[in-house]
Amino acid sequence: MSYDIEKSNAEWRAELSPEEYRVLRGAEDEAAFTGEYTDAKEKGVYSCRACGADLFTSEEKFDSRCGWPAFYDPKDLDSVEVQQSESPYPVVRCARCGSYLGELFEGEGFATPTDKRYCINSLSLRLKPGDSE
Known part of the structure; x- marks a missing residue:
C-alpha cells in the first residue's frame, strides 16, 4: 500500500x-480505560x-463505554482507511501515513x-482544541 x-x-x-x-506502527492497542482521550469532552479536531x-x-465523538475514544464517523470520508484483517473486525488506519488507529465496529445499536x-x-491521536471544523 502506498x-x-x-x-x-x-x-x-x-x-x-x-x-x-507500538500502537501506531506496531498495530497494538493500548489497554482499555487508560488513554487520555477516552472520556475527553473538549471541542476540537483529533489528528x-x-x-x-x-x-x-x-462532534462525531460519543461515549460508548468501551474504554477507548469512539467516533461514529471520520471528519472526512477519505481521512481514514478501513482494511479487512485477520481479526473479526476491520482495522482503521490513517489514510495519509498508514498508521494504525484502531478498529471499526458496526451494528451495535448505538443511537448515532x-x-x-x-x-x-488515544495514543494514535492528538487533540487540537478549538473549533471542530
Whole structure:
C-alpha cells in the first residue's frame, strides 16, 4: 500500500515515543480505560499523532463505554482507511501515513447517525482544541 507520507521504521522510531510506535506502527492497542482521550469532552479536531492529518472531530465523538475514544464517523470520508484483517473486525488506519488507529465496529445499536463505532487508541491521536471544523 502506498501513502502520501512514507518513512522507514528507524525514522518512525526516532519521531515517536516507544508507546506511540507500538500502537501506531506496531498495530497494538493500548489497554482499555487508560488513554487520555477516552472520556475527553473538549471541542476540537483529533489528528493523527504520527503525521498530523485531521481524522475525527469532537462532534462525531460519543461515549460508548468501551474504554477507548469512539467516533461514529471520520471528519472526512477519505481521512481514514478501513482494511479487512485477520481479526473479526476491520482495522482503521490513517489514510495519509498508514498508521494504525484502531478498529471499526458496526451494528451495535448505538443511537448515532451511522451505527458505526470507530474505536480509536488515544495514543494514535492528538487533540487540537478549538473549533471542530
